[in-house]
Amino acid sequence: MKEAGIPWYEEWFDTKLYEKLYAGRDLREAQQLVDLIVEKAPAEGYPSLLDLGCGRGRHSLILAKRGYNVTGVDLSARALEVAREQAVAQGLEHIRFLRQDMREPLDHTFDLILNLFTSFGYFLEERENDKVFAAVRSMLRDNGLFFIDYLNETWVRNTLVPEEEGQLDGLEYAVKRFIEDDRVHKEIHFQEHGSSKRRVYFERVNLYPLEWFVQKLEAHDLGLLDVWGDYDGSEFSPDQSPRLILFCRKGLD
Secondary structure (H helix, E strand, O other): OOOOOOOHHHHHOOOHHHHHHOOOOOHHHHHHHHHHHHHHOOOOOOOEEEEEOOOOOHHHHHHHHOOOEEEEEEOOHHHHHHHHHHHHHOOOOOOEEEEOOOOOOOOOOEEEEEEOOOOOOOOOOHHHHHHHHHHHHHHEEEEEEEEEEEEOHHHHHHHOOOEEEEEEOOEEEEEEEEEEOOEEEEEEEEEEOOOOOEEEEEEEEEOOOHHHHHHHHHHOOEEEEEEEOOOOOOEOOOOOOOEEEEEEEEOOO
């Protein structure tokens, strides 16, 4: 099955409305996750790092400050523009930000590859997911490490907030959330005060259990080392953990 028209992530992630809606994302969470990464894969042993689906560079910037040689890739031109601006403002011009589909490997290998904050799970066809894992495997050096930070599907099913409304810079917005066909759907409606004109954007993310990831990872020579349920490195619990964070090594027997 293919999505009709432009995929939602190509349209929505490139808008300034996306930036405004999610401007309040907590940098402390990003810092906490980076602390976990540094503990398990320090820059001294894993200096070259690929942030796969880096968005606006929230994690890339912190990781560069912690000593990694960071390359960030994303499909969104707008996100990369913001990431580069932030890097320059923070004296981190050495970070490479490249526009690239995560299904297509770069012609480089890395010691460490990260896919963070649910920047995966957007494709409808399984073969597209397999392309991502195959690309990770091809770009990871032997015994290199891979982190993937995803939502916990059970937590999402149990805690989903169906509706949310608010105001944002002269705009009213309404968010509707629902689960259908093992995907969590989000419809975001924006409307200017006093106007009947609306803009609507979508998010759709597949709900995958731990077992699905284990099967995919093993099929691509990515052996599971550990699983955590939150950014503090707490043990994963299917019923209680908000996140599903998998820590893998290429070539693990």
